[in-house]
């Protein structure tokens with residue numbers, strides 16, 4: 001599929017890059033064309049070799065010269081951080097390559113995520129019930145962040161907070177605290193367990209050693225790992241006293 | 242759903258309550274399924290007399306049910322009636338819950354009833370006159386012994402459905418009717434029908450159960466005769482007992498003789514307790530997840546609809562009118578100030594739809610979904626504790642969506658670094674918490690995608706098995722602690738309190754026991770959540 005797109009792209013781009021192409025030696029040109037054909041996806045060195053059918057040292061030489069001429073650039077591909085990927089200089093790496101808005105240089109931007117989570121939590125705490133639009137407008141109106149974030153990003157943050165059980169997703173009933181939202185609107189509000197200092201509710205199984213035990217499947221009454229010789233219980237009792 | 246560790250726990254319980262022979266017979270029946278006396282003797286290698294004694298005891302403690310069926314005679318012999326025995330797994334596990342049952346009775350009906358009830362728990366099955374007998378033995382001289390009081394307590398217990406008539410000792414199951422037999426041979430189409438039809442064990446239980454109309458029926462005549470006649474009766478009881486012993490050792494038929502069947506025997510109705518515990522669990526979940534008012538409304542509705550429930554794990558409550566709910570709510574602690582509007586708001590939170598026109602406004606609560614949420618919470622918290630925060634988020638994502646997702650998609654949605662994500666997912670899969678599927682796409686190069694999913698059914702079974710395992714481990718730990726401190730436990734009390742070191746050890750043991758036992762009771766709540774509710 002990518003091939004058909006790339007050929008049409010090549011055709012489209014050809015007039016402007018013709019002069020450049022002319023100044024390159026054959027091998028450089030072949031390598032450059034393959035890289036460029038991948039547009040904002042970039043390409044792995046090995047694949048360049050495979051697609052151009054050139055020997056490795058030739059490809060490497062071409063890459064070097066193209067880099068020197070600033071016609072291509074090296075990019076980090078989120079899926080394979082160890083492998084060198086190249087992209088024509090005029091393209092910006094696509095979401096698939098960078099990992100999307102949450103990634104900087106191939107790493108998950110945890111700081112940004114946490115800052116946004118904190119902000120959302122504050123807003124929900126003060127407004128009780130919110131929608132994605134509501135949070136987005138609030139952030140925009142009060143210019144809380146120094147960076148732009150999209151509605152999509154807010155939605156993703158709220159969703160992850162739901163998964164963390166910090167907030168819950170509810171459909172507006174149009175009654176009581178939902179009166180300002182049309183019935184059926186997706187709303188978010190604080191989960192009763194969290195935020196009140198209670199923390200997450202720990203179930204009965206998870207509160208005893210066997211429930212947390214990584215070796216439960218090997219534990220038998222008269223085996224090497226057994227309840228009567230269990231160290232986890234000893235430690236647990238020490239804490240309980 | 243009887244899992245491997247469930248069996249181990251059941252066998253351990255029987256052995257600690259009723260000894261090794263009984264547990265051997267039980268294990269044989271649970272593992273191999275329904276058997277005849279001869280088969281049990283062969284498999285357990287116990288003597289005929291031993292096995293018969295065990296079966297009698299186990300039936301008496303409601304751990305085994307007998308039934309008879311007609312079997313075709315071998316080599317042209319006439320068909321004969323053969324008695325089969327089946328283990329009642331759930332009832333065995335219920336033995337672990339007796340302390341909970343006692344608390345329920347004590348709270349609802351008071352101490353007088355509790356005494357009668359405890360006797361029934363201990364002895365399994367008793368007739369009313371036997372209850373009176375036991376009571377006489379425990380009453381001290383100063384206390385006034387009064388049959389009327391016992392009668393009153395007993396009637397309260399039966400009316401509260403805490404006690405029921407015993408099932409028939411050995412129902413006869415008629416051979417499968419005409420339409421049923423050929424179904425076996427008729428190919429795939431009818432095999433589905435057969436799956437739906439009952440197993441022989443289910444048929445036996447249904448046949449043994451007393452009719453609903455008399456299940457909780459106390460005949461109130463000649464109560465007062467009981468005490469007068471008592472001594473005379475006791476004498477005959479002994480002789481009958483002796484004779485019976487002789488009988489059942491000789492014949493190949495059932496274990497219970499006809500004389501005993503005449504007097505109505507009573508036992509604890511486990512079902513009612515499990516129902517109440519289920520309701521309690523629902524209310525507790527709603528209170529912690531939503532709020533107290535929702536809990537009050539739910540408990541009011543359950544109060545109103547409890548008696549109409551026909552099975553323990555009923556999906557939704559019966560419908561009740563808003564006015565009935567209101568009347569019940571204001572009787573509850575904390576419910577006095579509530580008005581119709583607030584009750585309606587709670588009902589919405591509990592998942593009810595509001596009618597557009599409020600005529601004959603009736604509501605029913607979906608209990609099944611509350612139970613499911615509680616189950617989710619329990620499993621999720623295990624994931625959190627055992628595998629950490631990020632695993633928790635990923636697990637919840639998969640569990641909520643209920644279908645396959647690719648590794649990257651999971652990592653993106655849950656904000657987990659991709660290389661960490663795959664490690665965590667792999668660990669969860671290795672421990673049977675996730676299901677994995679590999680998909681290979683043949684393009685220019687071969688690319689492999691890993692897809693992950695939570696398979697509720699198999700995971701729930703796995704978690705339940707781990708819980709049985711944990712419960713068994715806890716019991717073993719308690720037994721171990723007691724064994725280690727046997728010395729102190731056997732010493733006279735004043736000696737222990739005199740010596741500082743002994744006193745400390747004694748205090749420690751007491752604390753440890755409390756921790757273990759309360760953990761076990763909580764764990765048992767979780768067990769019921771997955772097995773009985």
Ligand code: SF4
Nearest residue numbers: 209210213219227230
């Ligand atoms: S007894 Fe100890 S080793 Fe065995 S499952 Fe429990 S915690 Fe793990």
